[in-house]
Each structure stands twice: as structure tokens, then as C-alpha cells.
Amino acid sequence: MDWDALEGEFHGIVPPRFTPPEAPADPGTPIRSDDVHEPVRGDHDRAFDVERATITLADVGGMEEVKKRLDLAFLGPLRNPELRTLFGKSLRGGLLLYGPPGCGKTFLARAVAGEMGAAFISLSITDVLTMWMGSSERNLHDLFAAARSHSPCVLFLDEIDALGHKRSQLGSSGMRTLVNQLLTELDGVDGNNDGVFVLAATNAPWDIDPALRRPGRLDRTLLVLPPDQAARAAILEYHLRERPIAGIDLRKLAAATDHYSGADLAHVSETAAEFAMRDAITTGEVRMISQQDMLAAVKEVRPSTDAWFATARSVALFGNESGEYDDLAAYLKKRKML
């Protein structure tokens, strides 16, 4: 079987149903990830990539409630200095995004940086592991120094529960010292944090040291739930855009994938493509990914958020005395899980 020849036969005859336009993105187009990286330069950037995000909140499909809250709690005050002065609000403090894995927290953080036209530096678990091995306090200080020197800059601390884990649960003094250093840097003791906007994301906010949640640090939280129906349709459209599909009803699929994360939806698209490819290999005839393939994939791929919500239910029951998880509790009550 000459697959190359077969592919050549179909080239240009049957385009994918949801091919996005080649032109620059308009508001409302599906999700894209085309961040531009600035080259590393000088001592300040030696460890960390400084990026310029070109995506904005308009590129995030659906999630209107989350975008509205981001605007009110974070972006709005930034854009309105007179109102800020009038109401005596300071820009100090950061924002903690929390929620089930794979629901777009990192993507939202990049979109926020894009909205602000700010530089973007992110720290992930890999960087944290490297920090634990080396001179961790120095590395963390350098990170903040890099952010300060590139202000306005969004400093994104991904998986902050790793870097800022509860000190009472850490046996290693080195790891506890790193948390102390993080608190110092967030307070701006060794440098002015004006123009540095700290965003953090985690799947386990309950494992974060309470000192990090105090006023002036990560004192605002935003629950990022699995994508709503509109967002799910947009995510599925994005993942199917370069595949051979026919007769796909995005609305029905979005309705059938309640509580699925973005990562789950990517997996669904991948699985449906596998079904079609397997048939093609077996029969020797290429066929389109159909609605049946998608529905079969939905049956096979279960939402990965269930385990997170099971844990979240315990947290809402036992760990919400201060009311910090009220929005989570409200959502769980709506889902009749509480």
C-alpha cells in the first residue's frame, strides 16, 4: 500500500471542516499558541527565558466568568490608575489560579501577560527541581531580579505548591529556606516589585504555605474550572482543525463532554483520530473522522477532573473555615457533590 500516493490523491480535495484562517487572529478565533521568545541576553537572563506573549484573553475560547473575574480583580485596577488611587487600592499582591489539572491555568496566565503587553517569565516544576539541587536562594533571587529588570513583567509561578509547599510538612531545611526566600522576594525586601505582577497556578492550593496567601503576596485567588460548553466547543474545534473530519457536530460533543478538561478534550480528539486511522489501516481505505468516532472516543476517555473534585470535596468540607474556598464549595453544591 502506497500511503504517500494515497495522501497525495486527497491533498486539497477534502479540506478539514474547521480550518482556521491564515491571517492574524481576530477576537473570537480558536486558541493559538504563538508566543515569541526574546533571546536571552546578559547576566540577568542567564537562567530564565523572557517571553512576549502575543495571545490575549480574546484568544481564550469561552470561560467568560473567569475572564470577567480576572478583569475585575486584576486587569481592571491595572488599567485604571485614577480609580485605583480614588479607592486606595494598591497593585501589590499577586493572583493565584487554582483548579483541576489541564484546564488552562497556564494559558490564562500567558493571556493575561498578553493583555498587559508585559514580558512573561515562567517558573515550572523542572526549574524548581533544578533550584533544589543548586544554590536555590540565589536562583530564586535572580528570577525576581530578571522580572524587575524587564518590568512591566508577569512572573508566572507554575505549580506553586512545589516551590511554596507548607513548611510544616517539609523535612529538608533547604526546602524550607527556599520558601522563606520566596516570601522575602514577594515582599520586595531586596528589590522594588513595582511593575512585577506575580501570577501563580496550582492544582493543590491546600498544600501551599499559608504565609504565601497573606495580604501583599498571593492574596487573590481565582478558581479555574473545567471549560464551559462554549470553551469545550472551541477547544475541540482547535484540536480537529488539521484532521480529516466530516459531519462533526461540535455542539453535541460539547454537551457530551461536561467536566472534561482541555487536556481530556485533546485526548478525545486523539482517540477519535486513532479509531479512524485503525479503520483505514484495516480496510486500506482512508476515511474521515466522523461524529461516531468522536462519540466513541468520549465514551472511552473519562474526565480526569473527577479525582481532583473528590479531593476538593474533602477540602471544602474540612479546610474552608476561613472561607477561602467558598467559590469551590458553591460549585460543588451546584454539582450536588456537597
Place this chain on the structure above:
Amino acid sequence: MSVAYRQARQLIEIGRDEQAEGALRAALATEPGDADLLTLLAFVLRRQRDYPAALRAVDAAIAAAPHLAEAHAERAESLMSLLRDKDAIAAAREAVRLAPHDPGGHFVLARALAAPRRYDEARAAAQHGLSLAPRSVEGLLTLADLERDAGNRDEAERAARAALDLDPTDAYGRWLLAMLDAEHLRVRRSLRTLRDVARENPARPDVISMTWPIRSLLSALRRWFAVATVLVLVAALCALRWEAALLPGRILAGLFAAVVTGFALRVLVPAGRVPWRCLRLAPWLLRRATRAGSVTVVVMVALLLAYAMTGLWWLSLLAVLGIPVLWGCAAAEAFGARMDDPGYMHAMKDLAGDFRSWGAELGQWWRDTRKDLREAWKGDA
């Protein structure tokens, strides 16, 4: 200590067990015979409650380094989780033999000996470990645990408090004190402590422990209330023949019903809603068995009260019929409480497998014996 080992340890400290396992497996791909990595992998797998895999990993560690005491200690822990007490004791003894000055090995041996209730030896092992490390929180809590299992509540409380003096935030020590309070029926204090521990570790609450007021009440009632109900039935049956026995029988029924109600109120009212809310999060069999048991007790009490008021003897008979239901719920509850313990389920599967083998052997023996007997009979004929 290799970089991979240190990174894995740090990932374990922040609760990233899956990532630690990934890091260890990646390191073992290049160094498959590294006993330290294998032992840590066994530890991480045990934390994730994959006990058979943990045992395989630690067996590989011992094969690579037979004199590594830590590996033998970890093997003992895995075997304890799989309810293989004899093997666990042997592994722990080996760990102590290889590193007699390491207090950790003695504490593991103490835990292994406590499992089959060899409390005197367990106590001696724990105290030997504490003589090597008097300020060891692990050692004091091991001692507290085994004293509690042995029924020595005061000694258990002393040891637990000594551990908490050294580390007031130790969650296990606080849990242990809460359970000792429970055994002393200090209901409010016990549940307050359990709630505090749950609040500090909200993602990992011990919901089964927080249902103790309901389950302890049912456990107590299963024994003496069953006997009391039978006594009432006997009195009711006697009253059919001797009318003079009717009034005392009715008074007895009323008394027992009042005592059960009073005891239930004594335990459940200070407990509040917490046990009932936690019951909703418990494994499904435990939840249903506990609810069914509670309903059965309520019905039995109502029947006794009805007999006390009316003197109709068949009401006491109906109450007695609740006893097997109560005991059936007890068995389901005991199993349900262990359902989310993979070690227990694995041990049950092994036991079921053993029964199947014995059954097959018995069947084979019977077939062979029958054949021999037939042949012998034909020969004689």
C-alpha cells in the same frame, strides 16, 4: 546520594509521589541495580498503596545489595501492609541484625511484632530503639500505638504526649490522642482534634476515623443489646406461662430501651454532625452497613418500647430477629472499612486463591479416592 535520589526525596516531601516514581524509574533505567534507588522506589510505591509492586522493587533492591539494612526494613513495611506478619518479622529481624545501632530497624520490628499481638516482644523492641534514640518521635508513636493495641491506654497516652511534646504538629500523634480520647468516651475533644488534623490536611482527611461515634455505638450495642433483647424475649415467653413474669419483663424492656437511647445520646449529641457528614464520604459498603445497622437498632428499640407499653410478646420476638441483621451489618461494616485498603484486599484475594486451591486439591483427592475405592470394590467382587 545521587541527584536522582535527592530529587525523588524532595518530590516525596511535597507529596508528588507519582513524579518521584517517574524520576526514580528514569534513573533506574540507566542504573537498574542501584539498591538505594530501588529501596526508595519501594517506599514511594508503598505510599501510593501499590504494595505488591513495592515488594517487587524492594526484593530487587535486596537482590542487588543483600546487606542493605534499609532495604530489609522497607521490605518488612511492605509485608506488613500485605498482612504477611511472619515474613515481616523475619525481614525486620534481618534489618536489625544488619544495623543493630539503627533505631529505625527496631521500630519496624516493634510494629511487625505488634501486628500478630506479640506485645511484650514488640514493647521490648520499641524500647530498645528508644534507648538508641530517646527523642525519636517515630519511636514514641510506635510505642504508643502498640500500647493502645494491647489495651494499655494510659501508657499509650503518655507515649503519644511525649511525642507531641517533641513535635506538636505531628498529625499522627494528634490522631492517636484523639482515638485514645474516643476510647475514653471524651467525644467532643476527640472529634475536635480529628477535625483540626483534617483541617491541616484537608486533601487527606481520615473520614473513617471521624465516624467512630456511630461505629463504636453500634459495636457496643451489637454485644450487650443483643443479649438484653434475648433476655426480654425469654421473659416474654415465660410470661405466656406465668402471668407474674409479664410486668417485670415489660419493665426490663423499657429499661433496656431507655439505656440504649441514653447511651446513644451520650455519644452522638456531643459528636454533632461531623460523623454523619464523614459517613457520606466513607466507602460505599461501610456507609450502607452503618446506616442499616443504625436503622436496625432504632427499630429494635422501638419494638422493645412497644412491648413495654403493650405487653404483646411477639414484639419482643421481632426485636430479637433484628440481632442477625445487626451482626450481618457488623460483618459488612468491618469489610467495608477495609475496602479501600489495597493491602487488605490483596490479602483477601490471596486467601480466596488459597481456598480455591484447597478446594481443587480436595476435589482431586475425592475423585482419586472414589476411583480407588471403586477399583478395590470391583477387585473384591
